[in-house]
Amino acid sequence: MTATGGAGRPAPAPDGRSGRDPLPPGTATRPTTLDRVQRSLPVVAERPRRPEWMKVRAPSPHTRFGEVRELVRSQGLHTVCQEAQCPNIGECWGKGTATFQILGDTCTRACRYCYVNSGRPDREPDPLEPLKLAAAAERMGLSHVVVTSVDRDDLPDRGAGHFAATIRALKAKLPEASVEVLTPDFWGVEEEALGIVIGARPEVFNHNIETVRRLHARMRGAKASYDGALGLLRRAKEIAGYPVLTKSGIIVGLGETNEEVVETMADLRAHDVDVVTIGQYLQPSKQHAPIDRWVHPDEFRWLREQGEALGFGSVFSGPLVRSSYRADEQRHAAETGRGAVSY
Numbered sequence: 001m002t003a004t005g006g007a008g009r010p011a012p013a014p015d016g017r018s019g020r021d022p023l024p025p026g027t028a029t030r031p032t033t034l035d036r037v038q039r040s041l042p043v044v045a046e047r048p049r050r051p052e053w054m055k056v057r058a059p060s061p062h063t064r065f066g067e068v069r070e071l072v073r074s075q076g077l078h079t080v081c082q083e084a085q086c087p088n089i090g091e092c093w094g095k096g097t098a099t100f101q102i103l104g105d106t107c108t109r110a111c112r113y114c115y116v117n118s119g120r121p122d123r124e125p126d127p128l129e130p131l132k133l134a135a136a137a138e139r140m141g142l143s144h145v146v147v148t149s150v151d152r153d154d155l156p157d158r159g160a161g162h163f164a165a166t167i168r169a170l171k172a173k174l175p176e177a178s179v180e181v182l183t184p185d186f187w188g189v190e191e192e193a194l195g196i197v198i199g200a201r202p203e204v205f206n207h208n209i210e211t212v213r214r215l216h217a218r219m220r221g222a223k224a225s226y227d228g229a230l231g232l233l234r235r236a237k238e239i240a241g242y243p244v245l246t247k248s249g250i251i252v253g254l255g256e257t258n259e260e261v262v263e264t265m266a267d268l269r270a271h272d273v274d275v276v277t278i279g280q281y282l283q284p285s286k287q288h289a290p291i292d293r294w295v296h297p298d299e300f301r302w303l304r305e306q307g308e309a310l311g312f313g314s315v316f317s318g319p320l321v322r323s324s325y326r327a328d329e330q331r332h333a334a335e336t337g338r339g340a341v342s343y
Contacts, residue, residue, distance in 0.1 A: 053296075054280065071139060071140065078101040099146040099147075100148070102130075102163070103121075103150055103159045103162055105117055111210070113210070113284075113288060116150060121154060130162070130169035134166075134173035142177060143177050145174070145180070146180045146182065147167070148324070151185075153223070158189055160193035160194075163183060164200040178203040178204070178328075180205075180247075181206065187223050194239060204244070205240075206323060207236075209230070209250060209267075210229075211251055212263065213264065215256055233246050233273050247274060247276070249279070249322070250264055250276065251279060251280075258302070274314065275313060275330050277315075277317070277330070278315070279318065279321035279323075280295055280320070300319060301317070303317045312334075314330050314331075
């Protein structure tokens with residue numbers, strides 16, 4: 001059932017190096033500089049070849065893609081669409097939507113699956129960013145705004161106050177819009193930070209558990225906690241004085257089994273999570289965790305069915321699904337009881 005991909009190298013060109021016809025038999029050749037360099041390089045395991053169902057079209061110039069790109073650039077904003085190299089950027093930006101990333105472009109963590117730049121941030125959060133983001137969302141005509149961030153372990157409140165300021169700015173500028181936040185774990189100040197963020201009343205609170213219990217520490221590092229992620233999601237709903245939707249995402253293809261994914265979904269439901277997303281891991285570079293397998297669309301459909309049986313209000317499961325992919329549809333599905341969806 002599982003499609004693993006990576007069946008070997010493609011057939012070589014006629015002479016094994018280029019597209020030229022083979023040299024006549026007996027012709028002597030001297031190794032080129034390129035030959036010598038290639039032979040000196042270490043042998044690196046080849047990444048599994050991307051299957052057809054993972055291929056996406058390039059952004060079309062006849063959509064709103066260029067308009068969104070220029071708006072983000074002109075306002076000095078960041079989007080996770082760019083920072084994480086999301087495969088859906090052409091579709092989402094082409095429709096005039098984006099997921100905003102606040103608190104800069106440098107994360108204080110270094111998760112093994114994530115492309116976002118990591119290191120020590122060299123500047124404080126921009127106090128005008130919430131206003132600039134709200135203005136951009138208004139220009140884009142968004143009815144549902146998704147805001148995420150890098151981890152900022154260097155800040156006393158881990159960035160919670162900046163999240164709250166952004167939510168308030170959006171609600172002031174777009175009072176009819178819903179706001180979804182995808183937050184870090186607020187390491188060490190969880191209760192205080194949650195109170196600040198939930199106090200600004202986002203309609204959706206999202207914190208991604210990312211992977212199964214067995215792989216969590218290996219992929220996310222010592223600061224992150226599987227049980228801590230579950231607890232954060234439960235507490236967000238417990239301290240809210242209004243019906244906030246909670247949501248979490250799972251990446252597959254890191255070495256987990258489908259049964260472990262179902263166990264993680266069961267853990268999320270046990271902590272009263274309403275919405276779950278499941279999507280294929282894409283290796284950003286050879287320095288990141290390798291792709292263990294390409295999960296077949298039929299498996300995503302099966303996982304969707306398991307999530308629906310567990311009682312999630314909405315399950316978005318598919319190879320290209322990301323946490324913020326069609327986020328407004330996810331929220332609407334959960335609120336209306338539409339249920340599970342696969343792509």
